[in-house]
Amino acid sequence: MLTTSKTVSDVIHAHFGGLTPAERRLAESLLENYPVSGLGSITTVAENAGVSTPTVARMVQKLGYKGYPEFQAHLHHELEASISNPIAKHDRWASNAPGTHVLNRFAEAVMNNMRQTLSELDAATFDEAAKLLGDKKRSIYFVGGRITGALAEYFFTHMQVIRPKTTLMSSNASSWPQHVLNMSAGDVLVIFDIRRYEADMATLAAVAKTAGVQIILFTDQWTSPVVKHALHSFKVQIEAPSAWDSSVVTLFVVEALIEAVQSSAWDETRERMNTLEGLFEQARLFRKLR
Incomplete structure (x- = not known):
């Protein structure tokens, strides 16, 4: 209907x-x-x-x-x-540009992607994934491909502030066996794999699952082969008026998960953040306002 x-x-x-x-x-x-x-x-x-x-x-x-x-x-x-x-x-998205301008075409595509993804995203799946990521007894590993490796790094960068036992894996498959060697049953592997799916990702997922690792997959509407090994999957709309796929909605889901995890244990997160700020201060990493 x-x-x-x-x-x-x-x-x-x-x-x-x-x-x-x-x-x-x-x-x-x-x-x-x-x-x-x-x-x-x-x-x-x-x-x-x-x-x-x-x-x-x-x-x-x-x-x-x-x-x-x-x-x-x-x-x-x-x-x-x-x-x-x-x-x-x-009400064009960019009022000073024609309706056919790339800004408006991109905005329309992204909003459609967001609407469609949210209409199909299961809240229970989101909550279970956030619970897994927030369980500090588990080690968390992040990996992405040639393009999605940047998303994996972004997710990792925030999660390592929120909690210990986080590892960013290289997009180079030759380094994966060493990481799998350190994985224990119950650990979590977050995989990013969108169309033109990378064959090595399915192999990694299969080996990790055999070791008892729980897999969280970020993929597209057509679905990576990794899905058959994943405990939780986020199927995100990625089409855009471009030669490249859009990562906007994937990043939205990632940031929502970051917030869910950090809020679930905010007192501990705040303490880690305060300690990190002290380390930044000692290293003089950021400029001070005079």
Whole structure:
């Protein structure tokens, strides 16, 4: 059953994991220049995606529409609403830039990613992950890939202030065996792995899980192979009008977890932070205001 609060884009994202390879190519084609890419005839849409016309017909029914005309009617309605609504026309994210400016296109994509991710994020999963990360009897390891390694480092940098027994693993897989050697049953491994999933990540997850390590995974809507080894998974929307995927919503979830963990034992966190500030003072790390 379709709801009027969801856009066609939302519906496609929600069903993406259950689509066939050909249907996924079609979905990606539709989302590439959304919603205009879906306004042509069923034959044109199929040709643009490199799939057959029956594939288009099957996918729109799988999405919950009665047929292609209803699917396209929803797209027309969205486009009409965005054009005719004076508030939508006035309240651009960057008011001094055209609606088609990269700032506005990026803002719209990020807000859609945030809305979709939050609608599907399970609060119980979030709370359980925060509880694991806050358990000081466990050692916590963080690792990411070529791009997501920066997110792993950001998470680690904050968590090492909040609690002891935290380790940042290099994105270089050759260094992982030494870390796995130090892992004990019940420890936590936080993995960041988004599309173009790195094969070594699944291997690391499998080995760590065999050792009794609890895995928390940050991935995208299409889901890393690591998911089958993970105790908790955060599937975050990452698409943006760019050659690069967006990390904005992933960082949002990370920062929310940081706050949840530090607030759960604030007295201890504050004491560690005060001690750290004293060390910064001794090292003269930061400039003083005169």
